[in-house]
Amino acid sequence: MNAPEHVSPGSWTYPGDDSTRYTDLEYWTEVARTAERGGFDAVFFADVRGIYDVYGDDRHTAVERGVQTPANDPQLVVPAMAEVTDELGFAVTRSTTYTHPYQLAREFSTLDHLTDGRVALNVVTSYLESAAQNLGLHERMDKETRYDRADEFLEVCYALWEDSWDDEAVRTDAETGVYTDPEGVSTIDHEGEFFTVPGPHGCEPSPQRTPVIYQAGSSDRGREFAAANAEAVFASQPTEAGVREYMTDLRERAAAHGRDPDSLRFFIGVVPIVGETEAIAQAKYDAYKAHVDVEATLALLSGFLDMDLSELDPDQKVEHIETDAIQGTMNAFTKSQPDREWTVREVAEFCGLGTTSPKIVGTPETIADELQYWHEEVGVDGFNVKEVVRPDSLRDFVDLVVPELRERGLLSERRPGATLRERLTGTDESRLPADHPGSPRTD
Numbered sequence: 001m002n003a004p005e006h007v008s009p010g011s012w013t014y015p016g017d018d019s020t021r022y023t024d025l026e027y028w029t030e031v032a033r034t035a036e037r038g039g040f041d042a043v044f045f046a047d048v049r050g051i052y053d054v055y056g057d058d059r060h061t062a063v064e065r066g067v068q069t070p071a072n073d074p075q076l077v078v079p080a081m082a083e084v085t086d087e088l089g090f091a092v093t094r095s096t097t098y099t100h101p102y103q104l105a106r107e108f109s110t111l112d113h114l115t116d117g118r119v120a121l122n123v124v125t126s127y128l129e130s131a132a133q134n135l136g137l138h139e140r141m142d143k144e145t146r147y148d149r150a151d152e153f154l155e156v157c158y159a160l161w162e163d164s165w166d167d168e169a170v171r172t173d174a175e176t177g178v179y180t181d182p183e184g185v186s187t188i189d190h191e192g193e194f195f196t197v198p199g200p201h202g203c204e205p206s207p208q209r210t211p212v213i214y215q216a217g218s219s220d221r222g223r224e225f226a227a228a229n230a231e232a233v234f235a236s237q238p239t240e241a242g243v244r245e246y247m248t249d250l251r252e253r254a255a256a257h258g259r260d261p262d263s264l265r266f267f268i269g270v271v272p273i274v275g276e277t278e279a280i281a282q283a284k285y286d287a288y289k290a291h292v293d294v295e296a297t298l299a300l301l302s303g304f305l306d307m308d309l310s311e312l313d314p315d316q317k318v319e320h321i322e323t324d325a326i327q328g329t330m331n332a333f334t335k336s337q338p339d340r341e342w343t344v345r346e347v348a349e350f351c352g353l354g355t356t357s358p359k360i361v362g363t364p365e366t367i368a369d370e371l372q373y374w375h376e377e378v379g380v381d382g383f384n385v386k387e388v389v390r391p392d393s394l395r396d397f398v399d400l401v402v403p404e405l406r407e408r409g410l411l412s413e414r415r416p417g418a419t420l421r422e423r424l425t426g427t428d429e430s431r432l433p434a435d436h437p438g439s440p441r442t443d
């Protein structure tokens with residue numbers, strides 16, 4: 001996040017942590033350079049609106065402990081990061097609940113132009129009640145309605161990005177004074193339940209037109225939405241069985257939507273803690289754990305689950321609930337691990353470093369072994385490498401683990417000038433595939 005803290009509450013207090021520099025543009029250009037040096041396909045920006053005020057004491061803990069607060073807008077730092085890199089992609093989270101598709105389509109066309117086709121959109125529907133109140137809705141929409149709106153939201157965006165401007169519409173013919181051939185620009189005439197958008201789109205076609213679509217839904221409705229739209233999916237399950245089930249289910253659902261199930265790319269979250277020796281890595285892990293702010297983690301999880309965890313006995317066993325907020329966080333400790341019982345305290349301690357993601361502690365070889373296993377045996381395509389301490393977590397990964405991955409031939413080769421979609425699909429196709437629901441209308 002464009003914030004001092006994302007999902008490791010308390011780690012900003014670690015000696016030498018640089019998180020408070022998130023307000024400096026230079027901080028972000030350094031992140032970009034390091035990530036590009038390390039061969040990353042993209043930097044992922046999470047984003048939320050609102051305050052984590054579900055936890056017992058209203059918003060006090062969230063504000064005091066920096067639980068994803070304060071947080072600046074992530075997409076505004078992207079052009080600066082693009083300027084200092086050539087190949088790195090930028091996946092930016094936006095909520096379909098609190099913006100308008102015409103506005104978002106314009107912003108992402110602009111970003112896609114300015115990055116030469118290196119941008120992705122992580123589509124979320126948002127879960128905090130406080131965001132709804134600040135953004136003109138008196139209360140949060142229920143999940144079903146949020147996803148209905150998201151379906152129509154993307155339908156409008158796809159029409160603006162894909163159907164409104166022909167590739168040849170822009171002529172820039174100084175002799176005749178024709179900048180754009182009006183015949184090549186059409187309205188979209190969208191009238192739906194949530195939006196009325198006549199169009200046309202205000203931007204000329206960008207390299208990818210539609211940014212690469214990321215998604216991370218884990219409820220039944222969220223999985224349907226991801227299966228229909230996502231090109232890259234975050235699997236948030238912490239166990240191998242959970243990840244396998246999720247990937248199989250999403251591929252089946254994608255096929256039912258008429259999409260090639262193998263075109264979906266799956267990324268799991270991991271928290272690598274690396275040292276030159278096992279002992280150094282273990283010492284780092286222990287030191288990081290000592291900085292976990294358990295109460296702040298409970299405030300964070302209360303927001304994820306829309307449930308006030310301050311009311312529970314920390315030694316109470318966690319029981320499954322269906323939540324209108326993030327179902328995946330709940331499933332991680334119940335459905336995904338039917339043979340293990342977790343207490344509230346254990347969940348908070350585990351989640352204090354990168355929430356539900358597995359922590360991988362060890363030498364570069366140990367970490368490469370583990371990533372290789374997930375890739376080759378489980379079939380995940382990539383990893384959302386979560387930072388604990390900034391910038392050490394990223395720098396350690398790039399300096400220690402990446403050389404080992406390169407040596408094993410596990411990092412994808414780069415093609416200079418490729419768009420993010422080309423990189424992720426390994427093709428030379430920058431535009432959406434024909435079986436994607438957003439691909440251009442042929443009528």
Ligand SMILES: Cc1cc2nc3c(=O)[nH]c(=O)nc-3n(C[C@H](O)[C@H](O)[C@H](O)COP(=O)(O)O)c2cc1C
Nearest residue numbers: 046047093124126216217218219222234236326327
């Ligand atoms: C890796 C990952 C990153 C996510 N990032 C965000 C985010 O930045 N902002 C947000 O509002 N939700 C985020 N989410 C939440 C989901 O996208 C989704 O909205 C949420 O899981 C609720 O829907 P569900 O119950 O169908 O899963 C993220 C989830 C995962 C697994």
